[in-house]
Amino acid sequence: MEAEIRKSFWSYLDALSVASQDTSVSNTKSGKIKLYDFVNTAEQRHEFLELAHVTRFFFEHDSAKKNTDDSWQEAIHNYFCQSGIYRDIVNKNQFNVDSAYSNYRSSFTKKASTTLYLAPLDLVSIETAKTSLDFGSFKIRRFSSTEFSTLTRNYINTIFYNYSAFTKEQIDLLSKYWYIYTENSELNKEIGTFLLPGSAITTLIFTGKAERRFTEFPKSIESALRSLCLFDWSELESKSIKVGRWSSKKNWASLRLFQIPFVLEISGDLHSAPERKPDITNLTKQSFTDVDTDKEYEEPEHWSFIEHDKVDQFVSFVTEYNDILNRLKIREHNWDFLDLALGYFMKAFFIEPSLERMLWYICSFESLAGESGFGVTKRLSERLGKILNREIGFKDEDVQTRFNDIYSLRNSLVHGGKFKQQAMSTDLLDSYIMARHTILWFLHILDDTETAISNKKVQSNEVPGREEILSLLDLGRTSRRRMHSLLDNIPGKL
Numbered sequence: 001m002e003a004e005i006r007k008s009f010w011s012y013l014d015a016l017s018v019a020s021q022d023t024s025v026s027n028t029k030s031g032k033i034k035l036y037d038f039v040n041t042a043e044q045r046h047e048f049l050e051l052a053h054v055t056r057f058f059f060e061h062d063s064a065k066k067n068t069d070d071s072w073q074e075a076i077h078n079y080f081c082q083s084g085i086y087r088d089i090v091n092k093n094q095f096n097v098d099s100a101y102s103n104y105r106s107s108f109t110k111k112a113s114t115t116l117y118l119a120p121l122d123l124v125s126i127e128t129a130k131t132s133l134d135f136g137s138f139k140i141r142r143f144s145s146t147e148f149s150t151l152t153r154n155y156i157n158t159i160f161y162n163y164s165a166f167t168k169e170q171i172d173l174l175s176k177y178w179y180i181y182t183e184n185s186e187l188n189k190e191i192g193t194f195l196l197p198g199s200a201i202t203t204l205i206f207t208g209k210a211e212r213r214f215t216e217f218p219k220s221i222e223s224a225l226r227s228l229c230l231f232d233w234s235e236l237e238s239k240s241i242k243v244g245r246w247s248s249k250k251n252w253a254s255l256r257l258f259q260i261p262f263v264l265e266i267s268g269d270l271h272s273a274p275e276r277k278p279d280i281t282n283l284t285k286q287s288f289t290d291v292d293t294d295k296e297y298e299e300p301e302h303w304s305f306i307e308h309d310k311v312d313q314f315v316s317f318v319t320e321y322n323d324i325l326n327r328l329k330i331r332e333h334n335w336d337f338l339d340l341a342l343g344y345f346m347k348a349f350f351i352e353p354s355l356e357r358m359l360w361y362i363c364s365f366e367s368l369a370g371e372s373g374f375g376v377t378k379r380l381s382e383r384l385g386k387i388l389n390r391e392i393g394f395k396d397e398d399v400q401t402r403f404n405d406i407y408s409l410r411n412s413l414v415h416g417g418k419f420k421q422q423a424m425s426t427d428l429l430d431s432y433i434m435a436r437h438t439i440l441w442f443l444h445i446l447d448d449t450e451t452a453i454s455n456k457k458v459q460s461n462e463v464p465g466r467e468e469i470l471s472l473l474d475l476g477r478t479s480r481r482r483m484h485s486l487l488d489n490i491p492g493k494l
Contacts, residue, residue: 001058008051009101013089015047020090032159039086039160043077052076059108060191071192075271079107081160082153082270112185113268116151119180119221122284124258125302126178128311135319137326138224141181148175152266157274164274174280176300180228180260182220188269214343215350221263226342227322229349230436231314233257233304234429257304259284259350321440324447333463335446338439340367345435353428355413361431362410365438369470377407383473384434391437402430445469 019042042048049069056072080086083103088095121140126133133140143151149171157165166174215222234257262278285298306314330339341364348360369383370376381403385396406427452458 001054004054005051005058005105006101008047008054009104010097012045012047012051013085013097013100015045016042016086016089020092035086035090036159038090039077039081042086043073048076049073055108056191074273075191078273079104079270082156082274084156087156087159107270110188112187113270115184115186115268116266117180117182117184117218117221118151118264118266119217119224119260120174120177120262120283121180122177122259122261122282123301123303124178124306125300125304126306126311126314127308130311132181133311133315135224135227135315135322137182137322138220139181140178142178143175145171145175152264153274157277161274164277166277170280173283173285173298173300177283180221180224182218182224184218184220186267186269189272191271214347217260217263218265221260222346223325224322225260225346225349226325227318229346230321230439231317232436234432321443324443328443328446328450332460333446333450334465337367337466338442338446341365341435341439341442345439348432348435355409355428358406358428358431359410359413361428361435362406364435365431368438368442368466369473371467371470379474381407383470384438386473386476387441388434388437391441399434403434406431406434442469 020038052069052073055076056069060072083100085095085100087093126140131142145168149155149166152164152166154166154171215225217225261282262280264278265275267274284301284303286301287296287298289296328335328338330336344360344364344367348357348364351357351360365384366380369387370380381400382396384403385394385399388394388399389396409427449458449464453460453463
């Protein structure tokens with residue numbers, strides 16, 4: 001059977017080569033149409049149909065035996081288009097036939113391929129000569145127009161997949177943005193099967209279960225955003241507003257510091273057609289007119305500026321917390337409360353600036369330091385006071401006063417009360433500060449705990465949970481020192 005596939009593959013290449021002798025394709029619109037028409041004609045030939053039939057017979061999994069040759073013809077069409085074989089043959093480019101066959105054959109035995117995700121950091125300017133910033137499990141990159149076109153296979157798309165192709169002007173604009181960039185190994189879709197989009201609505205419709213989702217971003221992008229959102233964006237220049245600490249500026253909370261208007265997915269599975277290109281009209285842009293040509297052009301609009309002397313600090317912070325989040329064994333240690341808090345924090349970050357954003361920030365620090373029962377508001381207030389005192393040196397009583405104001409507003413809002421519009425901006429900012437630093441404090445505690453487990457200082461079956469951590473926090477420093485001394489001297493008695 002191996003010999004039959006090889007023979008069919010070579011026969012089809014020979015037929016293409018002969019048919020292309022009188023075909024010359026230029027890199028023009030008419031030339032691309034000519035290549036498209038050439039391929040359509042070629043795939044009606046018996047050599048192509050035979051290759052599809054033999055390939056299917058040899059590689060088709062038992063679970064998909066009900067498929068027809070049509071599914072395999074489509075998969076092989078996609079492979080020949082996206083691998084560049086059609087382009088190379090028609091353009092008389094030299095390529096190794098044995099290598100081409102080997103790649104073709106292995107494409108049907110691979111279980112997984114690398115998928116690239118690119119998420120533009122809209123509104124952000126990073127002032128550095130570097131084109132790539134490495135954070136370990138992800139990068140932030142920018143690309144030249146040529147690099148972006150090559151990465152997205154835009155030339156191929158303009159010929160065979162017009163719905164995925166960008167214009168030259170769009171490529172030039174897209175190359176001016178920074179992107180969160182991830183590479184993921186993902187299972188190849190079985191030929192002839194259809195994958196439903198992995199949204200919360202799809203899950204609800206087909207399973208009846210309301211899935212807990214905080215964003216609709218791919219998992220690798222959402223994972224990167226966890227540490228990016230924790231960076232102190234409020235300390236950056238934002239539309240010429242220098243934001244200080246603790247409500248010293250009231251306008252920051254009304255701004256979006258960055259947004260992700262879409263995610264571009266580029267699959268390494270060449271049997272599948274590329275994804276439809278995203279709607280790029282939601283990118284924040286400014287229009288200008290060239291004084292020499294009188295032609296209009298667009299440039300990204302920036303609200304958040306990571307200046308040259310802050311880039312290393314930005315990379316260091318995000319890398320540190322990205323590493324911590326990747327080290328923590330959240331599921332194994334039953335620390336799901338941290339995922340919940342981070343999810344609420346991200347949800348707040350990417351919704352329109354409003355009191356709803358404040359509510360999600362409150363949900364974030366409540367999921368970490370809150371509890372049910374009598375006196376919970378007072379305990380939550382005291383805990384936030386201690387945490388922010390240790391994190392950034394705020395006085396306990398100042399934090400508790402601000403918390404009481406915010407929580408009173410929250411209660412009025414939830415229970416149908418009235419509130420003053422003037423209070424919105426400061427309360428939004430202060431709830432952000434409380435949520436962010438509470439998350440950072442817990443991350444340090446859990447990371448130290450994870451290190452102690454790794455060093456065998458804490459047994460894996462004795463990992464403290466949220467309740468134990470909060471109990472220690474409630475004790476205060478002096479009480480904790482006394483309890484530590486007591487426990488050291490009466491081991492096993494308590």
